[in-house]
Amino acid sequence: MRTPKPLLDRITGPHDLKALSLTQLKELCQEIRQDIIEVIPGLPCGGHFGANLGSVELTVALHYLFDTTRDRLVWDVGHQAYPHKMLTGRADRLATIRQKSGLAPFCKVAESEHDHFGAGHGGTSISAAVGYAVARDLAGQDHQCIAVIGDGSLTAGMAFEGLDHGGDLKTGLIVVVNDNGMGISPNVGALSSYLTQIRVGKSFNYLREHIQQLFHHLPLGDEFIEGLERLDQSMRHAVLPQIYFEDLGFEYLGPVDGHHLEAVIATLRYAAAARKPVVVHALTDKGKGFPEAEADPGRLHAVKPATTGPKKPAYTDVFVRVFDELAERDERVVGVTAAMLEGTGLAKLTGKYPTRILDVGMAEQHAVTLSAAMALAGRRPVAAIYSTFLQRGYDQVLHDVCIHRAPVIFALDRAGCVGNDGPTHQGLFDLSRCAT
Numbered sequence: 001m002r003t004p005k006p007l008l009d010r011i012t013g014p015h016d017l018k019a020l021s022l023t024q025l026k027e028l029c030q031e032i033r034q035d036i037i038e039v040i041p042g043l044p045c046g047g048h049f050g051a052n053l054g055s056v057e058l059t060v061a062l063h064y065l066f067d068t069t070r071d072r073l074v075w076d077v078g079h080q081a082y083p084h085k086m087l088t089g090r091a092d093r094l095a096t097i098r099q100k101s102g103l104a105p106f107c108k109v110a111e112s113e114h115d116h117f118g119a120g121h122g123g124t125s126i127s128a129a130v131g132y133a134v135a136r137d138l139a140g141q142d143h144q145c146i147a148v149i150g151d152g153s154l155t156a157g158m159a160f161e162g163l164d165h166g167g168d169l170k171t172g173l174i175v176v177v178n179d180n181g182m183g184i185s186p187n188v189g190a191l192s193s194y195l196t197q198i199r200v201g202k203s204f205n206y207l208r209e210h211i212q213q214l215f216h217h218l219p220l221g222d223e224f225i226e227g228l229e230r231l232d233q234s235m236r237h238a239v240l241p242q243i244y245f246e247d248l249g250f251e252y253l254g255p256v257d258g259h260h261l262e263a264v265i266a267t268l269r270y271a272a273a274a275r276k277p278v279v280v281h282a283l284t285d286k287g288k289g290f291p292e293a294e295a296d297p298g299r300l301h302a303v304k305p306a307t308t309g310p311k312k313p314a315y316t317d318v319f320v321r322v323f324d325e326l327a328e329r330d331e332r333v334v335g336v337t338a339a340m341l342e343g344t345g346l347a348k349l350t351g352k353y354p355t356r357i358l359d360v361g362m363a364e365q366h367a368v369t370l371s372a373a374m375a376l377a378g379r380r381p382v383a384a385i386y387s388t389f390l391q392r393g394y395d396q397v398l399h400d401v402c403i404h405r406a407p408v409i410f411a412l413d414r415a416g417c418v419g420n421d422g423p424t425h426q427g428l429f430d431l432s433r434c435a436t
Helices: 014-019 022-042 050-054 056-065 082-096 125-138 157-169 190-200 202-216 221-230 232-239 261-274 291-295 315-329 364-376 387-402 430-435
Strands: 072-075 145-150 173-179 251-257 277-283 333-337 357-359 380-386 409-413
Touching: 014 056, 014 082, 022 050, 022 056, 022 082, 022 261, 050 056, 056 082, 056 145, 056 173, 056 261, 072 125, 125 145, 125 157, 125 173, 157 173, 157 277, 173 261, 251 261, 261 277, 315 333, 315 380, 315 409, 333 364, 364 380, 364 387, 380 387, 387 409
Parallel strands: 072 145, 145 173, 173 277, 251 277, 333 357, 333 380, 380 409
Antiparallel strands: none
16 A cells, blocks of 8 residues: 655656755655555556666766756656656656556657657667757757666667767767666676676776875875876776777767665766767666665566466467477477567576577567578577567568568567557557468
């Protein structure tokens, strides 16, 4: 049952945050997190949970500093945007999310002036923010353009394309990487490993801060610090892995503790003043404040409604059973999914077939073409991809699978009309794909 929240209940929009003290902002963070914990598990349609608990301080800092009636704030996917909805006049309708006539499950332009881009699929936010920045510059305006993207979405090829273009433009653009080490499932791939190295390398930043504090009070200390700052770039390259973002034209800030409100505010304030491409790397904990979700963030990425009565076998259960039978009989069978091990059910079989179940990250196009090549090489790939996400690989289905007559099996979960997840998740092209 929801309890009253003294601060949250009187927030009518982001402008109300500007008058709050730092202590009050911290209290507001706790109230937002508690509201999510109290409301979301009791919804009849369930809702996204872990990522929203992890994005609270980041969201409060963004709305404290920026004016989203003017500044363009673009959220990637929307799994992490419930606190954003709550701070933009929709907290009293949180219990209606994912239901008829209720709040949309993701950001929706038609729902609020503070939702600048709708997204149910990951990897789009940077490109959208770059588009807003280009339009701003063409109009001679000066508002901020900010993308908030999870580290899981960085595996999407489109995210790289946005970074590549945004860094080349050399205009005011802030990309906030909300790094919790997870997508829906644990992240995979070289970029994820790279971000992990930066997490470990954060001790370098702490060392630099301590050196600055020490020398600031000594004679000629400020001159020494200035020299240290000039050496900062080379020092970081010496201590950390080669800075991926800086090589793409962005100034890299971080990693910063995404739950340390003062640090997040200070870093974002610097990024806003820079007026050039900047990446803010914020480390957060998925499921923050709810021990069970912190311990098992994959399972509690979303909470499902309680069910009563006998449970009918779901598509996912049947698929996993049949895949297991096929894989046992034929060693050529390989499972392929795109950052959806849990959702497709293949996570249950990774222990049994550790080399024959591949999670390629949020990269559906790659998953399809990879499967086509494996099929032509004699394997029998089963591409398990949600129908709505396979729309991103439609060209590859036609060009790389069908034209080659490659024997790829597509297991399309969540086909047809899916209801609660809204228009971005409808499997509208199932019949046309089957016809190919």
